[in-house]
Amino acid sequence: MRAGEPLRGGGRAFSRREALLIGLGASASLLLAGCTPAGRPPATSAVIPPIGPRESVTLTYWSWLEGLQDVCDIWNARNPRVQVRTAWIPGGTVGGYSKLHAALAAGGGPDIAQIEMLNLPEFILQGSLVDLAQYGAHDVSDRYDQAIWSQVQFLDGVYGIPQDSGPVGFYYRADRLEAVGAEPPRTWDEWAQIAKAIREDDADSYLECVPSADGTPFISYCQQAGARWFEPQGDEWLVSMTDDATLSVARFFDRAIDDDLVDTRFDVFSPAWFAAAADGRIAAATAASWADRTIEGVRDGAGKWRVAPMQTWGDRGFGSSYLGGSTAAVMTSSAHPQEAFDFVTWMTTDPEAIDAQIEHCGIGWSTSRDHIGTSREKPSEFFSGQEYNREVFLPAASEQNTDWVWPPIMVRTLAMVADAFRAKLSAGVPLVDSIAAAERRTVQAFRDAGLDARRRS
Amino acid sequence: MGGRYAAQRRAPWVLMAPFLALFALTFVAPIAMAIWQSFVAVDREGLFGEAGATSRFAGLDNYARALSAGFVASIGRILLFAVVQVPVMIVLATALALLLQSAAARWPQFFRVSYFLPYGVPGVIATILWSFLYVPGLSPIVDVASALGIDVDFLAPDTVLWSIANIVTWTYTGYNMLIIVAQLSAIPKDVYEAARIDGAGAWRVVTSIQLPLIRPALVLATVFSLIGTLQLFAEPQIMQDVANAIDSEYTPNLAAYTNAFTYNDYGVASAQATLIALVTFALSFLFLRLTREKAS
Numbered sequence: 001m002r003a004g005e006p007l008r009g010g011g012r013a014f015s016r017r018e019a020l021l022i023g024l025g026a027s028a029s030l031l032l033a034g035c036t037p038a039g040r041p042p043a044t045s046a047v048i049p050p051i052g053p054r055e056s057v058t059l060t061y062w063s064w065l066e067g068l069q070d071v072c073d074i075w076n077a078r079n080p081r082v083q084v085r086t087a088w089i090p091g092g093t094v095g096g097y098s099k100l101h102a103a104l105a106a107g108g109g110p111d112i113a114q115i116e117m118l119n120l121p122e123f124i125l126q127g128s129l130v131d132l133a134q135y136g137a138h139d140v141s142d143r144y145d146q147a148i149w150s151q152v153q154f155l156d157g158v159y160g161i162p163q164d165s166g167p168v169g170f171y172y173r174a175d176r177l178e179a180v181g182a183e184p185p186r187t188w189d190e191w192a193q194i195a196k197a198i199r200e201d202d203a204d205s206y207l208e209c210v211p212s213a214d215g216t217p218f219i220s221y222c223q224q225a226g227a228r229w230f231e232p233q234g235d236e237w238l239v240s241m242t243d244d245a246t247l248s249v250a251r252f253f254d255r256a257i258d259d260d261l262v263d264t265r266f267d268v269f270s271p272a273w274f275a276a277a278a279d280g281r282i283a284a285a286t287a288a289s290w291a292d293r294t295i296e297g298v299r300d301g302a303g304k305w306r307v308a309p310m311q312t313w314g315d316r317g318f319g320s321s322y323l324g325g326s327t328a329a330v331m332t333s334s335a336h337p338q339e340a341f342d343f344v345t346w347m348t349t350d351p352e353a354i355d356a357q358i359e360h361c362g363i364g365w366s367t368s369r370d371h372i373g374t375s376r377e378k379p380s381e382f383f384s385g386q387e388y389n390r391e392v393f394l395p396a397a398s399e400q401n402t403d404w405v406w407p408p409i410m411v412r413t414l415a416m417v418a419d420a421f422r423a424k425l426s427a428g429v430p431l432v433d434s435i436a437a438a439e440r441r442t443v444q445a446f447r448d449a450g451l452d453a454r455r456r457s
Numbered sequence: 458m459g460g461r462y463a464a465q466r467r468a469p470w471v472l473m474a475p476f477l478a479l480f481a482l483t484f485v486a487p488i489a490m491a492i493w494q495s496f497v498a499v500d501r502e503g504l505f506g507e508a509g510a511t512s513r514f515a516g517l518d519n520y521a522r523a524l525s526a527g528f529v530a531s532i533g534r535i536l537l538f539a540v541v542q543v544p545v546m547i548v549l550a551t552a553l554a555l556l557l558q559s560a561a562a563r564w565p566q567f568f569r570v571s572y573f574l575p576y577g578v579p580g581v582i583a584t585i586l587w588s589f590l591y592v593p594g595l596s597p598i599v600d601v602a603s604a605l606g607i608d609v610d611f612l613a614p615d616t617v618l619w620s621i622a623n624i625v626t627w628t629y630t631g632y633n634m635l636i637i638v639a640q641l642s643a644i645p646k647d648v649y650e651a652a653r654i655d656g657a658g659a660w661r662v663v664t665s666i667q668l669p670l671i672r673p674a675l676v677l678a679t680v681f682s683l684i685g686t687l688q689l690f691a692e693p694q695i696m697q698d699v700a701n702a703i704d705s706e707y708t709p710n711l712a713a714y715t716n717a718f719t720y721n722d723y724g725v726a727s728a729q730a731t732l733i734a735l736v737t738f739a740l741s742f743l744f745l746r747l748t749r750e751k752a753s
Contacts (some may be wrong), residue, residue, distance in 0.1 A: 098719065101721055125721075154505065155504065213704075235502070415704075415719075425701070426701075427614075449499070449722070451506070
């Protein structure tokens, strides 16, 4: 049969053109993978000197914060020689990081990028971040909150400037807790008792919901309990996801889910959550300081909500924990790291810049040691006239597990923890079992990335 | 010797050069690179590879890692999807095509365009639209069902695959119908006339004339659908936002995407992409071989 003969007749061999088409179609998936070279050595670049007195530069800054250009414009007005232009990227894990990795691998990329604390090491591994210690980062460390500064230091270097953090507190509807005669919980055990009381009070209501496919809250609670999943020792990573602290947190949530103490039908701050919170079917949320803006979106919630310090694991662990938090990191693609460093230091320590970031971008907790933000020092109408930022989050910001280290393969472990919750909710697999399996797979993930790791015994 | 003959031999290559250049640049080179990468692994020194990173030939290591439990499960899932969804869609497309080509059809042009229209909606948009009909609290279907006392959850772990199948069927049935319609219109009028003279009824015309003669179109539509199914990506990726049951390795392509762009593990991603291509080749040729043998 001639290739390309019109389709006609019954039994026959497929034509060459058909075979080619099938081949093309089947190969399309290969195109996906063939874009990027693997493995470049990390930055060992020489220090780039600052620009001369008559030169000027324009820096690019990739971030998913809305309104960031307004903040940069304050700087731009005062520094005509160093102009900063922002470009919006999707939120990190929903596409922003993929875009960054791809741009950097292709030899492009911005001068500055927003990178979350937990993703910082993964960018170090790719050799994408400038060690800012070369440009004076150690000299400005005393302007920052020490707990958060510990999260950007690796190997005696500084790989990002902390932009915001997320100390955790307990947001609650005062009327719903009063209805069951409860005060805000001091410990997670009290939290479980209140959750039970609310279930008994009204069959449609829950104290909180647990996310079904997000590992970060669970990890935050383990951090609070004093867990230390990753410990660098020499050139090797020691992994320990089955220590007492972690297993007790896993057991606690296994029980809470088994006893129907938490709502598992929707995720926190989803449309369904807002509907439930407005009706009082959700009474509380253990969430980071930056959730205040979100919770203010609950319909008719003004004056009903309050904030209390995060419940603790009794005599174990820390008063609070971090949930989220970003850095402004200078990329190896930058030709002007000194100017970029000067700008991000200004952005994260100058009171006017911090206030502007709160107003225009709604950033999380300020990382500056001296300024939490002018608007955050006032009592809040929504939160029942409470000065919750001073009362709750200011102390929470320093009650942190500073031994916690994020590893360069965190996205993988995060996915494993998310899968652990999926398996718990859809198939009833205990979290303690899934976490033990995740520990083995995490050690393997390090080795797959070409790094040395073993289980801490 | 004949310079003219040499010029004649050169001409097709000169004329094809623009195509060949682009084809090599955008198709052959990336595929060759992906296959090469599937055999490369990176070794790193130090905690973050700060003391150096070296690429090395890894043999089949990446392939061994590519065949993780999740990836194998995703292939099984997608084969199940293909076994159910592709026949349903092809039968539906054939039925619509036969109806539109039948003498009794009213406004065949209008319906042909209507059935084809979903194909014009980009897959991402279609998935977002359908998501609104799946998410409890937003979906009128779920509301009506629960008002009638029926508890439906389109996004549960055991139903979400079929919710995706529904979107795919909705999108591609009209497209496959058009392939079949084209083949049906190519059947010469005199064949129908002969059948009528021999006293064949409408049903007999379908089973003895139309179906055997559109067989090549059906085979081709099925093979293309199989290939499309094995590369399912956009629908589950978008539905992740509303369905927690969809994990990062839900379909083979989603797994390769996650490895490449979330984990920066291009070696394993390339190995998975190669495996997907091999499975697709194998299945397509197997299907063509089976249908060919049956016919002869």
